[in-house]
Amino acid sequence: MPKFKFNRLQWFVHIGSIIPFLVMLWDAFSNNLTVNPIQEITQRTGRTAIIWLVFSLACTPFNVIFGLRPFNQVRRPLGLYSAFYATLHVITFFVLDYGLNLKLIWQTIIEKPYILLGVTGFVILCILTFTSTKKSMQKLGKKWHQLHRLVYLAAIILLLHFFMALKFINALAITIAIILVILLLIRIPIIRKFFIKRQPAWSRTVNNYLTGRKKKTINSKIDNPAFK
Ligand code: HEM
Numbered sequence: 697m698p699k700f701k702f703n704r705l706q707w708f709v710h711i712g713s714i715i716p717f718l719v720m721l722w723d724a725f726s727n728n729l730t731v732n733p734i735q736e737i738t739q740r741t742g743r744t745a746i747i748w749l750v751f752s753l754a755c756t757p758f759n760v761i762f763g764l765r766p767f768n769q770v771r772r773p774l775g776l777y778s779a780f781y782a783t784l785h786v787i788t789f790f791v792l793d794y795g796l797n798l799k800l801i802w803q804t805i806i807e808k809p810y811i812l813l814g815v816t817g818f819v820i821l822c823i824l825t826f827t828s829t830k831k832s833m834q835k836l837g838k839k840w841h842q843l844h845r846l847v848y849l850a851a852i853i854l855l856l857h858f859f860m861a862l863k864f865i866n867a868l869a870i871t872i873a874i875i876l877v878i879l880l881l882i883r884i885p886i887i888r889k890f891f892i893k894r895q896p897a898w899s900r901t902v903n904n905y906l907t908g909r910k911k912k913t914i915n916s917k918i919d920n921p922a923f924k
Contacts, residue, residue, distance in 0.1 A: 705906040709770045713777040716744045717784075734793050741785035742861070742866065746854055748778035749821075750875055753851060757882040763893045763899030766906040772828055777846070779825040786818055810860035817854035820846050848883075851876055 729736040752774035755767040794801050804809045833840050
């Protein structure tokens with residue numbers, strides 16, 4: 697039996713990330729996917745993919761602003777779940793909706809240029825997914841960080857794809873746009889330094905809760921190397 701050594705935050709992230717998929721399966725089997733199930737699946741998977749992409753981008757700022765280090769551990773899984781939902785979204789479009797009919801797909805791309813933005817964003821997400829392993833990190837060295845900065849480009853391209861796919865701009869699209877701007881601003885070194893200096897005192901308590909660690913005491917079995 698494989699042993700999972702997840703902390704509270706990791707369990708929360710994994711369970712929370714599988715829920716949209718399970719809800720979609722449940723709705724599919726109980727005929728609850730509206731009168732146009734393919735469109736419903738395309739929209740749900742697309743929305744989940746972009747929301748989870750923003751979640752993964754928010755991990756570093758969470759650490760910078762609030763000193764919540766455990767969020768660094770869930771950045772990769774959140775990114776992988778985003779890629780998972782994006783793959784479902786793309787498969788739904790190409791296979792379920794267009795039956796892999798290349799002529800029809802090409803016609804749609806010409807009519808709806810936002811599809812091309814989706815394809816570009818998806819290609820970047822795939823590159824980032826395949827190079828997200830420790831092995832790739834060691835192999836690419838400094839170049840790995842440069843490559844993984846492309847995630848911001850992907851987020852901007854996919855946000856455009858989102859806006860252009862909508863008939864009416866909705867609250868979710870505006871919220872994601874605002875959050876993305878904030879996340880990009882926090883990357884600016886001066887703003888970053890400002891927040892690092894002002895990390896709140898409660899961050900340690902929250903970190904202990906999220907990782908399931910007990911507070912540091914002299915006799916703590918967790919912190920005492922003799923018990924490790
Ligand atoms: C090959 C790549 C892609 C294709 C062909 C594609 C195709 C589409 C299509 C046709 C729609 C309109 C659905 C409808 O309203 O009927 C759509 C919407 C959307 N797509 Fe994509 N997409 C791609 C990649 C992505 C990726 C990678 C993401 C996010 C990570 C994404 C997120 C979205 C979102 C958020 C919507 C709007 C959903 C809504 O109406 O609420 N797409 N996409």
